[in-house]
Amino acid sequence: MSRPSIVPIALTLDDRTGYTLWAPPWEEDGEEWQAFLGSTVEVRADLNDDDPEPPRPTAVVHLFPSPAALAAFCRTGTDHDLADHPVWPVVAGLAAADLTPDEDHRFDLDGVYDVVAEDPDRWAVDELAAVLDIVGRLAECCDAAGDDDEDDDEDDEDTGFESVADLVSRPEAAALGLGIDAFLGRDGEESWARLGTAVDELWEDVLEELDEHLDWTGAGTVAVEDYPSAAEEAEARAADPEDDDRDADDDELVDDDVEVVAAGGATATTAAPAAGIRTIRGDGLSATPAAVAAAQEFWEAVGILPVEVVVPEGAGLTLRCYVEDRARFLGREGQVFLFPTPAELSRFCAGDEAHDLTEIASWPEVADTDTPPLPAEQDRYDLVEISEVLAEVARGAGGLVEHRALLQPVEGVLDLAEYAQLPRVQQHLAPAAPLGRALTRAEADPRAPLAAEEAPALVTAWEQVVEDVGTALVFRSAVDAR
Template identity: 30%
Template sequence: MSENAILPVKVSLSEGDFYTLWAPMWKEHGAEWQAFLGDEEHVLLFRSPAELLAHLDETPKHDLSSHPKWKSFAASGDDRVVPDERSHYDLIGVPALLAERPSHVNVSSVARALRLARSLGEVTAATDATVFFASHSVVGNVERGVDHFAAESGLSEWSAIGRAVLTNWRKVIASLDEQVKIAEVDEAAAAAAGERIDAAVAAAEAERLAAAEKRKAETEKADPYDASAWAGAGIDPVRIAIQGKTVYTLRTYLDRHPVFLGKFGEIFTFSSGKTLLRWMVENDDHDLAKVATWEGLVLSANGGELEMEVHKDNSYSFTGLVKDIGAGPNAVDTDQMAAAYELMADAADWAGDDSLNSYFLANPRMQDYISYMLGSPGTSGYVPSEPFSDHAKGWQELEEILTKRFSR
């Protein structure tokens, strides 16, 4: 329960269920205060939230109008007078709850009811109520929660609270009944207020459902990989299908520059993800070992908690590209080619050698071809022409430059 709150509450007393506003303990100018909606002589009760709202519309001055949060409360929606399920305080039902076992529901319900009864007694100076709480400190133990009554002496203490309530509760309720007044509200005003409440409740429910749908859509759209240990470490598994085989390695980016699992330009590759994970645990002589998050991944792998997860953006397939290039530009999947070329360029960048640049200097038309296929500027109007087998042969040579970097 937050400090400075004003709460709509449903209270069960001798005459039935009623609605009012409760301001639990708050601090102001160094003093502690608590209050209910009242008219200086009584706490006012209403037969429905609609009657409560109608009264607030017609009565600007009351015991809560000086509360530090009143303006904020009054400016909120018309459904501000509707209590939630946990704001039902069944004072009449307290003895029956104490006659049952101390379950979570029973303990929390009794605690909430006693809390409001104590506050109502103190605010209205209801003698029998204030005397009861002052004389039976044991009832305050319900605030400790259900776990308190799970201890060895818990049931006996629960019974002691029950006996204290059973003996005194009738007088407590009678003293509270004397301090409250059922307010009379114009029926037409209450009916109009009820329509406004219904509209506000419907709007709030629609907003809740819309927010839930948005959260659901965002959850469905979220990439599961983002929650993986790899994503957390910023080091990604890479799968490469090339020249009839599939290999696995790892890559990260430091200052936008690629760093592969490897050393001296050799990319360490593995025939399966499991083999790579086992190798990680026993080897640290490679470039990724210098990355701050590497050790955390190794610890996870050593504990059997790390699984090989390859994001689709880190899965590269060279399969069929040589054949498709030989068939002509329209046969080539340019997305597949762009991803494959990205991997080749990353490998050359990490290795720090001139093999790729040297190849293009020796074969300028191959660079023009790739630029044309990938939509890069600077192709000088170049358009591929037959025989396309020359381009296929050039691409195969680029693949071989890459695979020569793979460990054997």
């Protein structure tokens, strides 16, 4: 579980995009909490109903037509479900740029039918997983808030979100969390087809259940007519000349022991499943989500993907593919070549130095391309960040970091260890070892919190893993090959 944080998100539904805030699960006074920017309101019965019911309290999520409208409400609004959140005083002073969601936190509910109609790839799986996850969280929060006002004699199983519960409980929906691997081969294709059938059957009902709990008036501060169409909103974002500057400058805002996630994305300890493509930033890296997505079309087609690795010595880019399900990197004799920038990596690829990817059938296309090697978020492995996260847990942040924080960095480590033949790394990740046990738990129960008492052993093991991985990394420059 992450430290208390608040994340700006955008929901696209009925051809309009609404902006709001989500507080991912946090622990307070021994209890787990999660909330959206919303409140409980009295919903009147349909006046055209022959037998109208009396007004009833309903939990709603407040939506706004722009980050600016959202920021204006945050500066003045006090009667809502996030008013008592630990970081709300920080959020109340943020500008529109800080409350603009990144690409990972934009959820297109209108586009779900199009996603399931396509053949599965990593982007479709990630996008659908993210949408179903946020829909489930919306239902959970709105239903829980509504339960507080229900009569005691009502059926406890009547949640008001039966279709949501039905859809997210399907095995095929649960398999989305496993990524594209769950939908490969004949069994995977059949699973994807069953998921498409479930969406066809249930999605309209899901949207109807949610609609009652989405307040498009921004708690009475805006009108539905204030919302541009989804296409107009997307065009306005694409044409905004400030987007690139904002992407380059956004940082997490920290207030003592709590965090606000601004446009920069997830907190260091949230480690939420990736969904979509984030802005690349850091030493030598600067690219918009649109640029990354465009580049990925080429790299996916050739079957060789750009990868970023971050270790204490620095961050670098390389290339990786799989040959008979075994990872193979841009390198030689178990040494992985890392380059400081996409341009440096591209110049090396255009050269004639021998390496372990030369014999890959699609390598000539890589050598000739002018498409920059920009890694997608799921191909970026920050081994330093997880060291810091584990250290925080060891210092007493137990219960605030989920096991799933281990999954992505360990995925990169396993590939590197396989290619470089690092036996001690594989020993540390064996099921009987402390780190291996934590990894097993992460795969079985990703949201389970890491305990403070297990963290010291994990810190020690991870430091040894990072040290061993570092022996296989060679920081290069294109000029080295000249």
